[in-house]
Amino acid sequence: MAAIRQPDGTPLMDSQGRVTSHLNGLFYRTISILEEGVIPIYVFDGKPPEQKSEELERRKKVKEEAERRLDQLKKEGTGEIKELKKYSQMSIKLTNEMAEESKKLLDLMGIPIIQAPSEGEAEAAYINSLGLSWATGSQDYDSLLFGATRLVRNLTITGKRKLPRKDVYVEIKPELIELAELLRKLGITREQLIDIAILIGTDYDPEGIKGIGIKTAYRIIKKYGKIETAVEKGEVSKQKITFNIEEIRNLFLNPLVKRPENNLELKDCDEEGIEELLVKEHDFNEERVKNAIERLKKAKREAKGAERQKGLDQWF
Protein backbone atom coordinates (compact mmCIF):
# COMPACT_ATOMS: atom_id res chain seq x y z
CA MET A 1 0.00 0.00 0.00
CA ALA A 2 2.76 2.41 0.87
CA ALA A 3 5.10 1.55 -1.96
CA ILE A 4 2.88 0.89 -4.95
CA ARG A 5 2.04 4.40 -6.03
CA GLN A 6 3.11 7.14 -8.33
CA PRO A 7 5.96 9.50 -7.49
CA ASP A 8 3.49 12.05 -6.09
CA GLY A 9 1.93 9.41 -3.85
CA THR A 10 -1.24 8.75 -5.84
CA PRO A 11 -2.10 5.05 -5.50
CA LEU A 12 -2.95 2.88 -8.48
CA MET A 13 -6.66 3.07 -9.26
CA ASP A 14 -9.11 1.47 -11.67
CA SER A 15 -11.25 3.45 -14.11
CA GLN A 16 -13.81 4.02 -11.38
CA GLY A 17 -11.27 5.57 -9.06
CA ARG A 18 -11.08 2.59 -6.70
CA VAL A 19 -7.63 1.95 -5.21
CA THR A 20 -5.95 -1.18 -6.57
CA SER A 21 -2.43 -0.92 -5.09
CA HIS A 22 -3.20 -3.62 -2.53
CA LEU A 23 -4.37 -6.09 -5.20
CA ASN A 24 -1.36 -5.35 -7.38
CA GLY A 25 1.05 -5.84 -4.49
CA LEU A 26 -0.58 -8.98 -3.12
CA PHE A 27 -0.86 -10.62 -6.50
CA TYR A 28 2.67 -10.15 -7.82
CA ARG A 29 4.41 -10.38 -4.49
CA THR A 30 2.69 -13.62 -3.51
CA ILE A 31 3.77 -15.18 -6.80
CA SER A 32 7.36 -14.06 -6.20
CA ILE A 33 7.35 -15.55 -2.72
CA LEU A 34 6.05 -18.86 -4.07
CA GLU A 35 8.74 -18.87 -6.74
CA GLU A 36 11.28 -18.66 -3.95
CA GLY A 37 9.80 -21.85 -2.52
CA VAL A 38 7.97 -20.23 0.40
CA ILE A 39 4.31 -21.13 0.95
CA PRO A 40 2.61 -18.20 2.62
CA ILE A 41 -0.38 -18.35 4.95
CA TYR A 42 -1.97 -14.91 5.20
CA VAL A 43 -3.41 -13.92 8.56
CA PHE A 44 -5.90 -11.07 8.72
CA ASP A 45 -6.37 -8.95 11.82
CA GLY A 46 -9.62 -9.23 13.74
CA LYS A 47 -10.97 -7.00 16.50
CA PRO A 48 -8.12 -5.58 18.57
CA PRO A 49 -8.25 -5.90 22.36
CA GLU A 50 -9.64 -2.91 24.21
CA GLN A 51 -6.21 -2.22 25.74
CA LYS A 52 -4.95 -1.26 22.29
CA SER A 53 -7.44 1.55 21.79
CA GLU A 54 -5.14 4.29 23.10
CA GLU A 55 -2.45 3.37 20.59
CA LEU A 56 -4.99 3.03 17.77
CA GLU A 57 -6.42 6.42 18.64
CA ARG A 58 -2.95 7.93 18.51
CA ARG A 59 -2.29 6.41 15.08
CA LYS A 60 -5.66 7.66 13.85
CA LYS A 61 -4.80 11.21 14.94
CA VAL A 62 -1.44 11.09 13.14
CA LYS A 63 -3.25 9.91 10.02
CA GLU A 64 -5.88 12.63 10.19
CA GLU A 65 -3.19 15.26 10.60
CA ALA A 66 -1.33 13.89 7.57
CA GLU A 67 -4.57 13.99 5.60
CA ARG A 68 -5.08 17.65 6.51
CA ARG A 69 -1.52 18.50 5.46
CA LEU A 70 -2.02 16.62 2.18
CA ASP A 71 -5.28 18.41 1.38
CA GLN A 72 -3.59 21.70 2.15
CA LEU A 73 -0.64 20.92 -0.14
CA LYS A 74 -3.00 19.87 -2.94
CA LYS A 75 -5.09 23.02 -2.54
CA GLU A 76 -2.03 25.26 -2.71
CA GLY A 77 -0.89 23.34 -5.76
CA THR A 78 2.70 24.26 -5.05
CA GLY A 79 3.59 21.18 -3.04
CA GLU A 80 6.81 19.38 -3.71
CA ILE A 81 6.39 15.86 -5.08
CA LYS A 82 8.38 14.47 -2.15
CA GLU A 83 6.10 16.16 0.35
CA LEU A 84 2.96 15.04 -1.45
CA LYS A 85 4.23 11.46 -1.40
CA LYS A 86 5.15 11.63 2.27
CA TYR A 87 1.72 12.75 3.40
CA SER A 88 -0.08 10.39 1.00
CA GLN A 89 1.82 7.49 2.47
CA MET A 90 1.06 8.66 5.98
CA SER A 91 -2.67 8.86 5.26
CA ILE A 92 -2.99 5.35 3.85
CA LYS A 93 -6.19 3.58 4.82
CA LEU A 94 -6.99 -0.07 4.37
CA THR A 95 -10.77 -0.18 4.20
CA ASN A 96 -12.88 -3.17 5.07
CA GLU A 97 -13.76 -3.54 1.43
CA MET A 98 -10.10 -3.63 0.46
CA ALA A 99 -9.37 -6.28 3.10
CA GLU A 100 -12.30 -8.40 1.89
CA GLU A 101 -11.18 -8.08 -1.70
CA SER A 102 -7.66 -9.07 -0.72
CA LYS A 103 -8.99 -12.22 0.93
CA LYS A 104 -11.03 -12.94 -2.17
CA LEU A 105 -7.99 -12.61 -4.44
CA LEU A 106 -5.83 -14.86 -2.25
CA ASP A 107 -8.61 -17.43 -2.10
CA LEU A 108 -8.94 -17.41 -5.89
CA MET A 109 -5.17 -17.88 -6.07
CA GLY A 110 -5.50 -20.94 -3.82
CA ILE A 111 -3.43 -19.36 -1.05
CA PRO A 112 -4.45 -20.23 2.53
CA ILE A 113 -5.88 -17.38 4.58
CA ILE A 114 -6.90 -17.15 8.20
CA GLN A 115 -9.19 -14.62 9.82
CA ALA A 116 -7.85 -14.00 13.31
CA PRO A 117 -10.47 -13.51 16.05
CA SER A 118 -8.33 -10.69 17.44
CA GLU A 119 -4.68 -9.79 16.88
CA GLY A 120 -3.29 -11.26 13.65
CA GLU A 121 0.16 -11.32 15.17
CA ALA A 122 -1.08 -13.52 18.02
CA GLU A 123 -2.89 -15.87 15.65
CA ALA A 124 0.17 -16.24 13.42
CA ALA A 125 2.33 -17.02 16.44
CA TYR A 126 -0.23 -19.58 17.64
CA ILE A 127 -0.29 -21.32 14.26
CA ASN A 128 3.49 -21.36 14.29
CA SER A 129 3.63 -22.74 17.83
CA LEU A 130 1.24 -25.53 16.77
CA GLY A 131 3.79 -26.50 14.14
CA LEU A 132 1.48 -25.59 11.27
CA SER A 133 3.98 -23.12 9.85
CA TRP A 134 7.75 -22.90 9.82
CA ALA A 135 7.88 -19.29 10.98
CA THR A 136 5.86 -16.13 11.22
CA GLY A 137 6.63 -13.40 8.72
CA SER A 138 6.23 -9.96 10.18
CA GLN A 139 7.96 -6.67 10.77
CA ASP A 140 6.73 -6.73 14.34
CA TYR A 141 8.77 -8.20 17.16
CA ASP A 142 5.46 -8.83 18.94
CA SER A 143 5.38 -12.25 17.25
CA LEU A 144 8.05 -13.42 19.67
CA LEU A 145 6.17 -12.08 22.68
CA PHE A 146 3.15 -14.05 21.46
CA GLY A 147 5.27 -17.20 21.39
CA ALA A 148 6.24 -17.69 17.74
CA THR A 149 9.13 -20.15 17.50
CA ARG A 150 10.70 -18.27 14.62
CA LEU A 151 10.22 -14.79 13.22
CA VAL A 152 11.35 -13.74 9.76
CA ARG A 153 11.58 -10.00 9.30
CA ASN A 154 11.99 -8.33 5.92
CA LEU A 155 10.63 -11.45 4.24
CA THR A 156 8.99 -9.54 1.45
CA ILE A 157 11.07 -6.43 1.15
CA THR A 158 14.35 -6.71 -0.65
CA GLY A 159 17.03 -4.36 -1.78
CA LYS A 160 17.31 -0.80 -0.63
CA ARG A 161 14.87 1.07 1.50
CA LYS A 162 14.70 4.76 2.21
CA LEU A 163 15.00 5.86 5.81
CA PRO A 164 11.98 7.91 6.88
CA ARG A 165 12.42 11.65 6.43
CA LYS A 166 15.97 11.19 5.15
CA ASP A 167 17.43 10.79 1.70
CA VAL A 168 19.52 7.88 2.89
CA TYR A 169 19.03 4.35 1.61
CA VAL A 170 19.96 1.22 3.54
CA GLU A 171 20.29 -2.33 2.30
CA ILE A 172 17.45 -4.50 3.61
CA LYS A 173 18.12 -8.18 4.19
CA PRO A 174 15.84 -10.89 5.57
CA GLU A 175 16.43 -11.57 9.25
CA LEU A 176 15.62 -14.77 11.13
CA ILE A 177 15.11 -14.74 14.87
CA GLU A 178 14.60 -17.98 16.77
CA LEU A 179 12.81 -17.51 20.06
CA ALA A 180 14.57 -20.36 21.92
CA GLU A 181 17.98 -19.15 20.84
CA LEU A 182 17.17 -15.55 21.69
CA LEU A 183 15.99 -16.48 25.17
CA ARG A 184 19.04 -18.70 25.74
CA LYS A 185 21.41 -15.92 24.69
CA LEU A 186 19.69 -13.39 26.93
CA GLY A 187 19.33 -15.91 29.75
CA ILE A 188 15.66 -15.10 30.29
CA THR A 189 12.22 -16.69 29.87
CA ARG A 190 9.50 -15.57 27.46
CA GLU A 191 7.60 -14.13 30.43
CA GLN A 192 10.66 -12.02 31.19
CA LEU A 193 11.00 -10.94 27.55
CA ILE A 194 7.39 -9.77 27.79
CA ASP A 195 8.19 -7.86 30.98
CA ILE A 196 11.10 -6.16 29.23
CA ALA A 197 8.77 -5.20 26.38
CA ILE A 198 6.18 -3.82 28.79
CA LEU A 199 8.81 -1.65 30.49
CA ILE A 200 9.96 -0.26 27.12
CA GLY A 201 6.44 0.08 25.77
CA THR A 202 4.12 -2.10 23.66
CA ASP A 203 0.94 -1.45 21.69
CA TYR A 204 -0.91 -1.95 24.97
CA ASP A 205 1.20 0.52 26.99
CA PRO A 206 2.68 2.75 24.30
CA GLU A 207 4.60 4.98 26.67
CA GLY A 208 6.17 2.17 28.65
CA ILE A 209 7.92 3.47 31.75
CA LYS A 210 9.44 6.86 31.10
CA GLY A 211 13.20 6.78 31.32
CA ILE A 212 13.53 3.04 30.77
CA GLY A 213 14.96 1.92 27.44
CA ILE A 214 16.09 -1.46 26.20
CA LYS A 215 19.29 -1.70 28.20
CA THR A 216 17.81 -0.65 31.52
CA ALA A 217 14.79 -2.86 31.01
CA TYR A 218 17.00 -5.89 30.39
CA ARG A 219 19.18 -5.12 33.39
CA ILE A 220 16.15 -4.68 35.66
CA ILE A 221 14.48 -7.92 34.60
CA LYS A 222 17.75 -9.86 34.79
CA LYS A 223 18.25 -8.58 38.31
CA TYR A 224 14.73 -8.80 39.72
CA GLY A 225 13.08 -11.43 37.53
CA LYS A 226 9.83 -9.53 37.06
CA ILE A 227 8.40 -6.02 37.10
CA GLU A 228 6.54 -6.42 40.39
CA THR A 229 9.73 -7.32 42.26
CA ALA A 230 11.56 -4.38 40.73
CA VAL A 231 8.73 -2.14 41.98
CA GLU A 232 8.86 -3.65 45.47
CA LYS A 233 12.59 -3.08 45.65
CA GLY A 234 12.14 0.52 44.57
CA GLU A 235 13.94 0.17 41.22
CA VAL A 236 10.82 1.18 39.31
CA SER A 237 8.60 3.82 40.85
CA LYS A 238 5.05 2.69 41.38
CA GLN A 239 3.59 6.04 40.29
CA LYS A 240 5.07 5.66 36.83
CA ILE A 241 3.02 2.54 36.16
CA THR A 242 -0.24 3.74 34.69
CA PHE A 243 -1.43 0.37 33.44
CA ASN A 244 -2.24 -3.10 34.73
CA ILE A 245 0.92 -5.18 34.37
CA GLU A 246 -0.74 -8.55 34.85
CA GLU A 247 -3.44 -7.71 32.31
CA ILE A 248 -0.94 -6.75 29.59
CA ARG A 249 1.27 -9.73 30.32
CA ASN A 250 -1.81 -11.90 29.92
CA LEU A 251 -2.60 -10.40 26.51
CA PHE A 252 0.73 -11.75 25.29
CA LEU A 253 0.63 -15.07 27.17
CA ASN A 254 -3.04 -15.94 26.59
CA PRO A 255 -4.23 -13.99 23.58
CA LEU A 256 -7.58 -14.66 21.93
CA VAL A 257 -6.76 -17.12 19.14
CA LYS A 258 -8.47 -19.98 17.37
CA ARG A 259 -7.43 -23.24 15.78
CA PRO A 260 -7.70 -22.87 12.00
CA GLU A 261 -10.78 -24.78 10.82
CA ASN A 262 -9.76 -25.46 7.23
CA ASN A 263 -6.45 -26.95 6.22
CA LEU A 264 -3.63 -24.63 5.27
CA GLU A 265 -2.59 -26.30 2.03
CA LEU A 266 -2.23 -24.65 -1.34
CA LYS A 267 -5.28 -25.20 -3.54
CA ASP A 268 -5.59 -25.00 -7.32
CA CYS A 269 -6.29 -21.49 -8.48
CA ASP A 270 -9.48 -20.26 -10.09
CA GLU A 271 -8.05 -18.71 -13.23
CA GLU A 272 -11.33 -17.32 -14.49
CA GLY A 273 -12.11 -15.90 -11.09
CA ILE A 274 -8.76 -14.11 -10.95
CA GLU A 275 -9.25 -12.65 -14.43
CA GLU A 276 -12.79 -11.62 -13.58
CA LEU A 277 -11.61 -9.76 -10.48
CA LEU A 278 -8.39 -8.21 -11.74
CA VAL A 279 -9.02 -7.69 -15.45
CA LYS A 280 -12.79 -7.20 -15.78
CA GLU A 281 -13.45 -5.53 -12.46
CA HIS A 282 -10.25 -3.55 -11.89
CA ASP A 283 -8.72 -2.94 -15.34
CA PHE A 284 -5.54 -4.98 -14.88
CA ASN A 285 -3.76 -5.77 -18.14
CA GLU A 286 -5.07 -9.13 -19.35
CA GLU A 287 -1.78 -10.34 -20.78
CA ARG A 288 0.16 -9.52 -17.64
CA VAL A 289 -2.39 -11.29 -15.48
CA LYS A 290 -2.46 -14.37 -17.73
CA ASN A 291 1.32 -14.50 -17.71
CA ALA A 292 1.40 -14.15 -13.91
CA ILE A 293 -1.19 -16.92 -13.51
CA GLU A 294 1.08 -19.26 -15.49
CA ARG A 295 3.97 -18.40 -13.18
CA LEU A 296 1.68 -18.96 -10.21
CA LYS A 297 0.67 -22.42 -11.39
CA LYS A 298 4.24 -23.42 -12.07
CA ALA A 299 5.49 -22.12 -8.72
CA LYS A 300 2.72 -23.99 -6.91
CA ARG A 301 3.47 -27.25 -8.69
CA GLU A 302 7.08 -26.92 -7.62
CA ALA A 303 6.22 -25.92 -4.08
CA LYS A 304 3.87 -28.88 -3.70
CA GLY A 305 6.42 -31.21 -5.27
CA ALA A 306 8.99 -30.09 -2.74
CA GLU A 307 6.51 -30.66 0.10
CA ARG A 308 5.77 -34.17 -1.12
CA GLN A 309 9.47 -34.89 -1.43
CA LYS A 310 10.06 -33.66 2.09
CA GLY A 311 7.28 -35.96 3.31
CA LEU A 312 8.82 -38.94 1.55
CA ASP A 313 12.27 -38.14 2.87
CA GLN A 314 10.88 -38.08 6.38
CA TRP A 315 9.24 -41.45 5.83
CA PHE A 316 12.34 -43.24 4.58
Add this chain to the structure above:
DNA sequence: CGTCGCCA
Protein backbone atom coordinates in the same frame (compact mmCIF):
# COMPACT_ATOMS: atom_id res chain seq x y z
C1' DC B 1 6.78 -3.22 -4.76
C1' DG B 2 7.36 -5.88 -8.94
C1' DT B 3 7.41 -6.00 -14.03
C1' DC B 4 8.77 -4.70 -18.46
C1' DG B 5 11.40 -2.81 -22.09
C1' DC B 6 15.54 -0.65 -23.45
C1' DC B 7 20.36 -0.51 -23.71
C1' DA B 8 25.09 -1.72 -23.14
Add this chain to the structure above:
DNA sequence: TGGCGACGG
Protein backbone atom coordinates in the same frame (compact mmCIF):
# COMPACT_ATOMS: atom_id res chain seq x y z
C1' DT C 1 22.59 -10.92 -18.78
C1' DG C 2 22.17 -7.18 -15.79
C1' DG C 3 21.38 -2.36 -14.73
C1' DC C 4 18.16 1.32 -15.03
C1' DG C 5 14.09 4.02 -15.48
C1' DA C 6 9.22 4.12 -16.48
C1' DC C 7 5.07 2.21 -15.51
C1' DG C 8 1.34 -0.54 -13.54
C1' DG C 9 -4.43 0.74 -12.55
